[in-house]
Amino acid sequence: MRFVVAVDGSAESDRALDHAVEMATAAGSTLTAVHSVDPDVYDLGGSEPPANSSEFEERLVVESVSDAETRGERLLGDAVDRAAEAGLDADAELLYGDPVETIPDFATREGYDGVFVGHRGLSEEHERVLGSVAKGVVERSSVPVTVVR
Numbered sequence: 789m790r791f792v793v794a795v796d797g798s799a800e801s802d803r804a805l806d807h808a809v810e811m812a813t814a815a816g817s818t819l820t821a822v823h824s825v826d827p828d829v830y831d832l833g834g835s836e837p838p839a840n841s842s843e844f845e846e847r848l849v850v851e852s853v854s855d856a857e858t859r860g861e862r863l864l865g866d867a868v869d870r871a872a873e874a875g876l877d878a879d880a881e882l883l884y885g886d887p888v889e890t891i892p893d894f895a896t897r898e899g900y901d902g903v904f905v906g907h908r909g910l911s912e913e914h915e916r917v918l919g920s921v922a923k924g925v926v927e928r929s930s931v932p933v934t935v936v937r
Contacts, residue, residue: 789817792895793904794887794925795867796823797859800906804936805867808904809874811934817901819878821867822894823860824887825853857882888924895931902932 864880871878
């Protein structure tokens with residue numbers, strides 16, 4: 789079996805990676821870490837949803853493609869290293885576009901058997917503003933998706 793795990797540098801993404809590594813190792817499967825470069829909006833995050841529109845604006849920046857690629861490559865390298873520390877030989881793929889579209893499309897096109905993705909558990913209000921990548925991947929994917937909190 790072949791699995792994809794989406795990484796974005798969040799704690800939830802790290803938990804999804806750990807779970808994917810554990811499952812892939814147990815099943816004797818291969819694992820590919822993916823990160824989607826979407827420089828139109830970059831969420832600076834935080835553990836709590838923004839309290840107001842002013843705080844929301846402070847958390848968002850537009851990132852250049854070059855900066856987004858550099859960040860993505862670093863995240864993917866870290867993911868491959870973490871998998872290697874657990875004894876799993878993983879590879880990585882940098883994707884381009886909205887992760888809600890690129891991750892499930894990549895998994896389907898390349899014949900993967902499942903996708904692992906972290907979920908931040910944001911409030912309904914925050915999800916309406918930013919959307920939920922995990923929810924979008926689940927809705928769009930033609931392969932099974934494991935959402936890790």
